Amino acid sequence: MSTVAQPLPRVGPFEWALSIDHKRVAARTAALALVFFLASGFLALLMRSELAQPGLQFVSTDTYDQLFTIHGSGMIYLVVTPLALALGLYFVPLQVGAADVAAPRLASLGFWLYAGGGFTMYAGFMTSGGAGKAGWTAFYPLSGEQASPGTGMDMWIIGVALAVSGMALVAATIMLTLLRHRAPQMSITRMPPFCWATFFTCAMTVTSFPVLVVAMGLLFADRHLGPVFDTPGGPATYQHLFWFYGHPVVYVMFFPFLGVVAEVAATFSRRRLFGYPALIISLFAFTGLSMTVWAHHMFATGQVNNQYYSLTSTSLAIPAGVEYFDVIATMIGGAILLRAPMLFALGFLSLFLIGGLTGIIVGSPPLDYHVHDTYFVVAHFHYTLFGGSMMGAFAAAYYWFPKATGAMLREWLGRVQFVLLFVGVNLTFFPMFLLGYDGMQRRVADYSPNAGLTTNNALATAGAFVIAAGVLAFVVNLVVSLRRRVPAGHDPWAGQTLEWATTSPPPRLNFASLPPIRSYAPLLDLREREERAP
């Protein structure tokens, strides 16, 4: 049908580290993100162990501040965003029929900046004052020199700026590839849903990420050169700069996984994606709106136009609804195959829905005043980021692992992992809604034994360990599947898009030849034509 090219030869670790092949840069990024995921997850277990019962058992309040800061920062700057972009870096060129990314050295530089930033941030633990402790948002004046003195906070600022710059470079290369290196027949209106989702992700990344780098530069200057934000309106200005990055990044961590889920749903329902044009238009509307909602995080400051930001935030429900409708309509009437990628895709749809619907609550100022800075908000964004994005990431892992390695992940371990994660996420984060509604503040190491918060905290802690067991199942699956390889073949899922037309793993320049491209799903077109042929 398309290619007889030889897969990538195995190379040593030195050559692997220096490679500028987009697939190896992406694999390096994903592998490092997994390391940071395990590290940041371990910090979460420490926090949940501390909160299992009232009183201080394991850590001091100062250490707890460092734990939640590096846990949140690690997960957002070093895990979910890089994972989302690593998927794009690996699969976008394959899906659009390109031989490589537009600027391979730039993508590799992006990886090294990200790695340097991540290690800088974590190295703060080795300084005498400890790591950064002003939360993942580092609001001013809490992040100023007086409230957070010490080198650890400086290293946090430098680490964030480096990691975010690195990811902006990676996004720029993906976007250039999408715009300038598509195969001749691959017009922009024939790009697969994942490519469109990544396209909008990159558009948000290159627009909003530089603003955070500027904010970090100004914060560093404020700490060492003199007042920048220590002025009337200064702290609010910092928040504007931060959230101009901080809200679009939520969709940077959502769109690629939505794209994955749309493709997984179509592949495992044995159907063409329902409403392809509507999905793309809704992604477009979503992207524009996502740039306009950032100050809903600032309702409680009293310094923003609450009506405007509430209107834009609530409007997000419309494109989100269209996207859900398209994916669910794809499954209706399809011959659904409940393999591990599909299970995680269904997990994504159900858990992200809870996160999305509670987002409407925190997008309404009167309700937000009640739950602001409580565990309700923690539950909301963990349903979106863990229940949503990480479920999507695992769907992508099970779906594309055979393509990237030539070996299948163990199905039964995938099912065990799915059950553990689904139960664990709900057991951990649902009680947090109740805790927040009852007034438990976030970012606290202790709570009163008489406040009626103990049971729900104990449940959340138990759930965190169930999640850890699920993650352990994934790590075991990776190790077992790579050591005792079950060959995957070129197209184990009967895929629809171009990446399944080449070898597993793909060769250095991806394709020897391409099939005809007449829609976003060239392989499905071919199969349908073969079925129709007499």
Next chain:
Amino acid sequence: MRRAALTFGAWGLWVGAWALVLLIWGEATVPLIAFAAAAASAAVIAGYLALSPLESDPARTIGDTSFAPPLIGAGVVLTCNGLAFGLWLVLIGAELGAFGVGVLIAERRRARLR
């Protein structure tokens, strides 16, 4: 390329329209500047796309590995960390970064000669 330019142009207009709504509603300067910058950057990308042709993948002239990105990356990381740890680290980082740029130039020259 025109459809891609259209996408970005429309996105710029969409963000610009929301900026206009915010302006009518009466808002502080920072959000408006951020909005306007986002709309303008989308317009610039749209203009670039409208004017530049689609490139087919050229014959590959660069190698499979490169020392330049890790060297430049390490240089930037050490220089930035030097802001917290002192001038000595800034200088080491700058040297490493400059060496990386030199390697990049050499790699590009070698590729051109190939």
